[in-house]
Amino acid sequence: MTPRPPRSTVRNAALAVVAGALLTAGIVVPAGGAPAVENSAMDNIIPAPESVQPDPATTFELTQQTSIQATGEAAEVGEYLAGILRPSTGYPVPVNRGALGTGDIALALDGAPDLGPAGYRLQVADDNVSVHATSTEGLFNGVQTLRQLLPAAIESPTAQPGPWTMPGGSIVDKPRFEHRAAMLDVARHFFDVAQVKSYIDQIARYKINRLHLHLSDDQGWRIQINSWPRLAEYGGSTEVGGGPGGYYTQQDYTDIVNYAASRHIVIVPEIDMPGHTNAALASYAELNCDGVAPPLYTGIDVGFSSLCVDKDITYRFVEDVIRELAALTPGPYLHIGGDEAHSTPEEDYKKFIAQVLPLVSKYGKTVVGWHEYGKAQPQGDAVVQFWGTTNADPLLTDAVARGNKILASPANKSYLDMKYNESTPLGLQWAGFIEVADAYGWDPGSYLQGVPEESVLGVEAPLWSETLENSEHIEFMAFPRLPAIAELGWSPKGAQNWESFRQRLATHGPRLTASGIDFYASTQIPWAK
Structure with missing residues (x-):
């Protein structure tokens, strides 16, 4: 992977662009950067x-x-x-x-x-x-x-x-929405307990109250399951690019859960299925339809793996994982993924999800899944998480009719792993570039067609880690877009205004710097010095 330029280089270049633009407009810029915003801290x-x-x-x-x-x-x-x-x-x-x-x-x-x-x-x-x-x-x-x-x-x-x-x-x-979440993908690249705790502290300051941990994918299995030990020991032994990977022991996971609780954040664990499962399939040959374990995977393609829907052992495996993870998780939710299962025929997919849903309920949890799992018609309090790049999907209107709550995380608005622009050294761009104004410029209560505000559980800002290897990378992609998503989830609709937000955000630059947070100095923001 091409290394990212030092953070001072990225930030100083961005501030220079801001200063140049302001000088062109006839605004006097003090030496060293953009003008400070002269507002009271109350504002x-x-x-x-x-x-x-x-x-x-x-x-x-x-x-x-x-x-x-x-x-x-x-x-x-x-x-x-x-x-x-x-x-x-x-x-x-x-x-x-x-x-x-x-x-x-x-x-x-x-x-x-x-x-x-x-x-x-x-x-x-x-x-x-x-x-x-x-x-x-x-x-x-x-x-x-x-x-x-x-x-x-x-x-x-x-x-x-x-x-x-x-x-x-x-x-x-008080908050507009109950559920204000961030997501961290620890499967593509592994982040240890200290790194996760650091992110918990960072998101807490903007009143985020949920952290969704993506614990399994094709590239790595990150949580110890005692009844299936090779999942972590072998399936967790690598990551994107072939690094050493890693996994959380059950004690590690409990440490994360307790630390998050001390910051009033609920952990939402995700085990993605039936796709995104190569790490599990590589760990146990019997989970494959042909009984042959594939090699471990270190690339970033999606959609090629699937659990074997017609094998009884598949459901013993799934129940064991859900049972152990539910016992470790005091929060109400358990996320079963369900996205991009391109290698699972649709009827098999529906059959699989229909058999898994009762297992989540059996162990006392409310199911969450990416919006594709709506094809299996989850009932009642099930949560459907929308990640599409449009503002409409028939699966959402059907879900609302069934009484499901919708968690809004449109990829072209809230995915923190998308590049800011074409020159951003980290991130992907399949959902488009997302500058700060794009992350802020939508209303979760009215953005999705056929989804009234009362059906919206809240918002989530996912951060996938295909290109992220350390805490600096996490910070650079999350800040300052995460505060934008946080405001959409917390603040009353009438208080959300881009011009106001960019001026307020400008004063947070010195705060992020004082904290040691490596943020992206977007040229859309007149950063204070």
Whole structure:
């Protein structure tokens, strides 16, 4: 694979283009890059809150004496917030259960019922800051907003000079959609536990609350299944390009699940079937119709593999995998894939899915599948995930009629592995180029024909990894498009405005830099310095 240029080269080149365009338009550009956006931090929050009421006469300052007051379950969120504030400020920021004092931050589980489980109310006064919610999830979301009110250097892992001020005012906020997801493909290239945890932390700051892990594909099987050990030991031994691959032990997976839960993110595991199964077929010859195991696969073609629909052992295999994975997964969902099964005849495909659906229910999970599995007519609370490149599909209207919920992830809008433009050094382009404006420029509640907003469960931003080999690659493709998708999932429709978003996003450049996140400096954004 051709190595990507150093991130400073990519970002500086993009900023130079922005500066040149602004100079042409007669705008004075300060040395070193594009002009800073001169808005209050109250005006620069992503995702845009439901209601913001600034108080220009008020400023709060975080000091050496500041403590976080949080009792009961709220104390856990308090410790999370303290963990953000301590490294950059150098302040002790203790988490106490005492009375609120001057200069303190309060986290309280006394929010009004109309906030719902994920909403919050944040107030910044001269003498203290308070976040109110009905649940720890709501408090956690409020903390993500609170950190954006502080200077960008608050995100630094090392001590910075400050001062640490927040603009005064109040924010009342709750999400538009319940399900706001990112997806990480760990099958094409393997990412270890630390890399997945890093991505969890990054997506959490934009109020993403689901992480879909694509755990199996032709190129690799990434989760230990005790009853079928060769799946991970052999099927997980390679990846695209022939690298060493890897897999998660069940303890590793549990570690990821628990870490995600501490960030109020639910893990949605996916085992793709009946296609995208070469790693499994290579691991166990008996899963093949002819009893012959194919070689391991390290390319990126799709659609050539299939489980043997007419063999009883296929369903013993599938049930064992579902049983073990469901037992490890406290969240409500289990994703069975179902896409691009080009080597499975349609009647066989329907027969296979019809036999698998009851297995997911048997082990207490709600089934999710890519929209092709709608051909098997999943019933009730089944979730149909749309990944097409058009805004209409008869499978969606049929699914809505059955009462299925639709998860919107159109490939030409939300796939984070698509190139930004023809010169992007990473990614693919089969669904087209996706710049930040393209990722932002659609409405999940009305985009899909025949799918009313009440049938939309939410949005997802998938990140496939055919061309991605490390965390820098993940970051470069996810940011800044992931914040765009996050806003579509969280913010009220009336608050979504491209011009507003690009100006707000511009102020997040220094935040991403302070965090060490390797983002793409799109020329569509007037990045702040």
